[in-house]
């Protein structure tokens with residue numbers, strides 16, 4: 001059995017990034033930029049006015065009075081060169097005409113017919129002129145590979161005329177739900193049967209991460225049926241997630257099925273609770289996770305191992321680290337041989353360990369903000385000691 005940190009480092013080394021694919025800007029939000037992006041143009045691409053007002057050539061010794069000749073609206077092309085000592089009516093976003101270098105906003109001038117008057121002493125050369133290239137110069141890097149695409153990123157790329165962005169493609173997932181006792185929600189339950197909680201929760205968690213292509217295989221606990229489902233899923237999908245059947249019972253056929261489909265083992269069993277009998281494997285570029293069937297194991301293992309692997313696939317950084325470290329609200333006792341993952345709620349900056357930590361119990365999951373990692377080698381932690389929290 002390996003430790004939690006060994007398991008994470010094996011997955012970090014073995015998870016590849018998705019293929020680079022180009023998305024229209026509006027669809028790229030939440031993805032990560034796959035390659036450095038350079039601007040094809042200057043922005044602004046011409047000197048333009050930041051105010052509605054008057055453009056003129058600055059001269060500290062000029063008179064305070066200027067005749068106004070013509071106007072330039074945004075989107076129009078200035079004609080000719082503005083003469084010295086003259087002003088032109090200009091609007092926000094309109095090009096600065098040749099001969100002008102400064103804009104005064106209209107609130108600062110008195111206009112009488114075609115003459116404006118203002119105090120030249122209050123103006124600086126270049127006022128309210130947005131210079132060509134002030135935001136971005138052609139050929140300069142505007143985004144580093146690995147940057148998260150936000151609404152701001154989309155705005156920046158559109159401003160330099162880029163319509164599509166290269167991102168790492170989202171993996172497609174084959175989801176295999178094992179168990180003779182498992183019934184779908186909506187069907188009547190007979191004695192001994194339970195509802196399929198793992199299927200819906202895994203689909204929901206995958207969608208939350210942006211995974212759209214999900215195919216579910218529901219299989220009974222029979223060796224040939226389990227193997228067939230693994231084969232089918234491997235033929236199509238990038239990541240295979242299996243729920244249940246990975247422990248040592250007489251009806252657990254997942255390990256055998258994975259061996260028979262030539263999946264190579266990265267690890268089997270981690271010194272942790274819940275989720276000890278987790279399996280991770282690889283086949284060419286594909287990743288395979290067999291999650292122990294108890295719902296707490298499925299959710300916790302997904303949060304700790306599957307989610308970071310998917311985020312790494314999508315090119316995201318720092319995916320293996322906890323999001324916050326916060327003090328415990330009360331003491332915690334545990335078995336020192338294992339890492340414990342506890343469902344916790346964050347209340348006023350303190351970590352409250354929730355009731356109902358058993359592996360079958362889903363109640364605390366509906367209340368928790370995330371999972372506190374209580375490390376291996378420790379049997380007691382005191383109120384106030386800080387713990388690493390992995391949020392949903």
Ligand SMILES: Nc1nc2c(c(=O)[nH]1)N[C@H]1C(S)=C(S)[C@@H](COP(=O)(O)OP(=O)(O)OC[C@H]3O[C@@H](n4cnc5c(N)ncnc54)[C@H](O)[C@@H]3O)O[C@H]1N2
Nearest residue numbers: 179195196197198199244245246247252276292293294297
């Ligand atoms: N002799 C041993 N028995 C068990 C061990 C062990 O080390 N030695 N480990 C225990 C631990 S820890 C876990 S976790 C489970 C994992 O077992 P499996 O992966 O083989 O899972 P199953 O036996 O198929 O199911 C376990 C449990 O979860 C329920 N389940 C399964 N699928 C679903 C589903 N889709 N939705 C809701 N609940 C599900 C299932 O009915 C079982 O109650 O093994 C322990 N045993």
Ligand code: MOO
Nearest residue numbers: 274275276297359
């Ligand atoms: O790994 Mo399990 O501790 O029963 O969920």
